[in-house]
Amino acid sequence: MLSPTVKTLGAALIGTTALVAPALAQAREVTLNVQMEQYRGPAAYFAIYLTDPAGNYASTLWLAGTKSKYQRHLRGWARAISSAGGRVDGISGASVGSGRQLSVSLNISDALIDAGYTIHVDTAVEDHRDARDAIVAPLSSAIAGQPQTGNGHMRALTVNM
Amino acid sequence: MLRRLHSLPGLAAALFVILMSVTGAVLSLDPLIAQIGTPPSDAAITTGDLAADVVRNLPGVERITRSASGAITAYAETDTGDVAGYAIDPATGTVIGEATASPVMEFFKQLHRSMFLGTGGRALAGIAAAAMVILALSGVYLLVRRLGGWRKVFAPAQGTLSQRLHVEGARIAVAGLLLSAMTGFYMALVTFGLVPDGSDTWLAFPDTVDGGQPAAIDSLTALQSVPLSQMRELVFPFAGDTEDVFTLITANGQGFVDQATGQWLVFEPNSLAQSFYQAIYTLHTGQGMAWLGLVLGLLALVTPLLAVTGTLIWYRRQRATPRIKANTPPARADMVILVGSEGNSTWGFAAELHARLTATGIKVHTASMNAVRQHYPNARLMFALTSTYGDGAAPHSANRFLARLADMEKSPVPAFCVLGFGDQSFPRYCAFAEAIDQALAQKGSVRFQPLGRIDRQSAQAFADWGRQLGDRLRLPLTLDHVPPRPRSRRLVLAERLDYGHEVQAPTTVLRFASSRGRLPRAMPGDLLAILPPGSVVPRYYSVASSSRREGVIEICVRKQRGGLCSEFLHALEPGETVEAFVKPNPAFRPAKGKKPIILVGAGAGIAPLMGFVRGNPVGRAAHLYWGGRDPQSDFLYRDELAQSLEEGRLTRLGAAFSRVVGGGYVQDELRRDADRLRRLIADGAQILVCGGRDMGEGVRAAFDEVLEPLALSTSALRAEGRYLEDVY
Known part of the structure; x- marks a missing residue:
């Protein structure tokens, strides 16, 4: 389910992130395809975010789940944005239930791809585990189209670019 | 206006309010069940002590929670890589078993919160709570106004059974219902973010962490400073990450604890909004206050009664006005x-x-x-x-x-x-x-x-x-109102039996069937209204039959000299038709149960009494006292009464005839049989009298004499619903 509003939010991301290239012409449209696990319980919160080659927080690509009292369970992400002194920028949507799929499109600067940046996924479900770094993968063209798996409530994240 | 404010949301929300109340009543048992199922804990135990014990018994523990009832749950990784909750004995930190939520309670919780309808269901639940608040407040106002002021608010309720039940139920439950509804409405507002619950405050991860070798858990001073009774949730640092911290939520606030130094890195006390939300949550759920939960739950069960009686009252008023x-x-x-x-x-x-x-x-x-x-x-x-x-x-x-x-x-x-x-x-x-x-x-x-x-x-x-x-x-006032003719049906005379010609009291038993379609429903004691040709005013006759049981509507008519309707009916031949309708008369019927019934009538007044005998189950005592003129001429239902005695539907027949030597009226028969009547009345018997006005007065006087030794009177029995009259 590709949402057109998501694209405009992606464009906003470029404006707010210091690490992006100056011109949109040098940005690439990237699609994040999320497949959730089958589990019993309420919808999952998750954060997909980037760290730079030094391991410092760079930016949030997508945040699923809008209530901040539950967002703190995304502990790696929460810690990362705290240390960056940042608050959540507007790139968020509803929490995602068991077995559901989500597709998000956004523009990412060419300068970030194949440049040592890492994609992190934290997931959390009420009364289940808080999974930090449930999925970790390099932001490289090599993983394009390859499902990345991990140990949280997200079965796979596929990055198309 | 205020009555409308009370009845409109009441009707609209009745079903939802019933659902919320019944599910709420079930959920009110939850705190008690939780309290019973939780082992007692030692007041001296600290969060650090328990955490250390749990880590020893459950090495992979990631999180420990303490519910308001004192139940401790620890979450740890399983072999499959998932996380499972375990119930922990707070005194020893040992694992009691897997923490399992009752599927029944979970079902009711979801039903109560959202009726399984997601966000829309949560909104409905909030609206139901708001309706309940409006109902409770407007209801209190109406009650005070109706009873004439606050000081009389506990005066006995009056009116129909529905009205009395509605008032009594409301008096018992309104305070509890108001508390449940107001707190529930507040929680709905919180759910939709319309009022803050203080949970939006973001506790930033601390800038600097010691990062050194983690210390033994029971040596961490911050964890030792929080008694277990104050703990809400303790989240462990990720294993092997020395930069990570303990997250500790207490009754008073939340913060991070350094795993090497054991010091609070940051602690943020609860905001006013958070403390308020917690208090409201406790009042609504009774979590940690099981007695309150039970009281509110019991009171919630009054809601279906209020909803049903309220709807009945409204419906009757709509029809009556x-x-x-x-x-x-x-x-x-x-x-x-x-x-x-x-x-x-x-x-x-x-x-x-x-x-x-x-x-x-x-x-x-x-x-x-x-x-x-x-x-x-x-x-x-x-x-x-x-x-x-x-x-x-x-x-x-x-x-x-x-x-x-x-x-x-x-x-x-x-x-x-x-x-x-x-x-x-x-x-x-x-x-x-x-x-x-x-x-x-x-x-x-x-x-x-x-x-x-x-x-x-x-x-x-x-x-x-x-x-x-x-x-x-000094106004031109022309009042022109012709009462509308009641909606009547055409009934056909199926059969007639004539009595009393020889004693100048012509009385006839008429049996009507439907001329087309179904017969209107009638029970013994109901009134058959007959519209004589050319009249808009109906005359009423007591029904002797059950339209369902006998398939006819039977009445008994004494011919009155100059009586328009009775002469019309006496001239009616089988096959001819009348315009008629049934007027239910539930006030003149034997009470349910096994207590004896005493039936008293004279002349055509036997009609409903005969109907009661026909429907009387064998085993319930039924005594019929009836007065006629001459057994040879106007002994109505003679054969059928004899058969009822044989079958046991009728226990005893006391007939009095006024035109025979040594005879008398039915009231004489009552006086003669006073001992038996007193016994029956002492056993709780109900008296039903049907006949002319004079006979009614005579029978009342006779019963007052009979009752005097019992320190009773017909008016006392009437007040209990044990002396019913249908006199004309």
Whole structure:
């Protein structure tokens, strides 16, 4: 389910992130395809975010789940944005239930791809585990189209670019 | 207006409110179940002690929570890589077993919160809570107003059974329901982010962490400083990550604890909004206060009763109050019309008066007499249009009027005018209207026009009264109201049995079937209204049969000299038809149960009593006392009564005949059998009397004599519903 509003939010991301290239012409449209696990319980919160080659927080690509009292369970992400002194920028949507799929499109600067940046996924479900770094993968063209798996409530994240 | 505010959300929300209350009552058991299932904990134990014990017993533990009831749950990774919750003994930190939520309670919780309808369901639940708040507050106001002030708020409830149950139930439950509804509504507002619960405050991860070797858990001073009873949740650092911290939520706030130094890195006390939310949550759920939960749960069970009785009350009032066009609110009315009516026919006359007065530009308020107010600020004149019920009693819509008037310091309006409706053939013709006329005059109100009387709904008499009124008001007032003919059915005479010709008391038993379609439903004791040709006023006859059981509607008619309807019926041949309808008469029926019944009648008054005998189960004592003239001529139902005695439906028959040597009336038979009657009445027997007015008085006098040694009277039995009369 590709949402057109998501694209405009992606464009906003470029404006707010210091690490992006100056011109949109040098940005690439990237699609994040999320497949959730089958589990019993309420919808999952998750954060997909980037760290730079030094391991410092760079930016949030997508945040699923809008209530901040539950967002703190995304502990790696929460810690990362705290240390960056940042608050959540507007790139968020509803929490995602068991077995559901989500597709998000956004523009990412060419300068970030194949440049040592890492994609992190934290997931959390009420009364289940808080999974930090449930999925970790390099932001490289090599993983394009390859499902990345991990140990949280997200079965796979596929990055198309 | 306020009554509308009470009834409209009530009707709309009745089903939801019932659902919320019943599910809430089930959930109210949860805190108690949790409390019973939780082992006691030692007050001296700290969060650090317990955490250390749990880590020893459950090495992969990631998180420990403590519920309001004191139940400790630890979450740890399983072999499959998932996380499972374990119930922990708070005293020892050992694992008791897997923490399992009761599927029943989970089901009810979801039903209560959202009816399995997601966000929309949560909104509905919030709306139901709001409706409940409005109902409770407006209900309290109505109750206080109805009972006449706060000091009388615990006075005995009056009115129909529904009204009494509604008032009694509300008095018991309203405080609890209001608490549950207000807290529930607040929680709904929090769910939709319309009021803050303080959970939005973001506790930033600390800038600097020691990062050194983690210390033993029971040595961490911050964890030792929090007694277990204060702990809400403890989240462990990720294993092997020395940069990570403990997250500790207590009753007072939340913060991070350094795993190397054991110090608070940051602690943020609860905001006012958070503390308030927690207090409300406790009040709504009873979590940690099991007794409160149980009380609120029990009170919630009163809601279905209130919803059902409230709907019944509303429905009856809707049916009883015909729509009045252009009805002015009481505060703005120039004139007030109050209506006392049993079967609604008086309302038609009131509506005509209302319409004609309104047409001259007067603002008129019309309501039932029971709805009388203490004061109508603009009103100069009040009309009371009322019938009389039975032997001078108030009709249904006026039965509280005199009591309310007596409580008032002065008359609600300066001048009044009473118009009585009745049947001149009754001895106490318009007696209730006379009582109203007297009572209003005594309250200091001026009698604008002498008491008027309308005999048998006469359109002519009503028009005459209107002319007189118009002259006095100096208004052209033409009242033209012909009572609508009731919706009747055509019944065909199937069979007739004649008695009493030889003793100048021709009485006939008539059995009617439907001429087309289904027979209207009738039970013994109900009234069959027959419209003689050319008349709009029906005559009523007691029904002797059950339309379902016998498939006919049976009545018993004594021929009256000059009686329009009885002569018509006596001339009726099988195959001919009548226009008729059934008027239910639930007030004259044997009570349910096994207590004996005493049936007393004379002449054609045997009809409903015969019907009761036919429906009487074998084993319930039924004693019939009946008076006729001559056993050779007017012994109605003679063979059938003999058969009922044989079958045991009738226990004993005491028949008295006035035209035989040594005979007498039915009241003589009662006196003769006084010992037996006293025994039966002491056993709780119910008495049902049917017959002419004179016989009714004679029977009452006889029973009062019989009852005197028991220190009882017919009026005492009547008040208990044990002395019922159908006299004509």
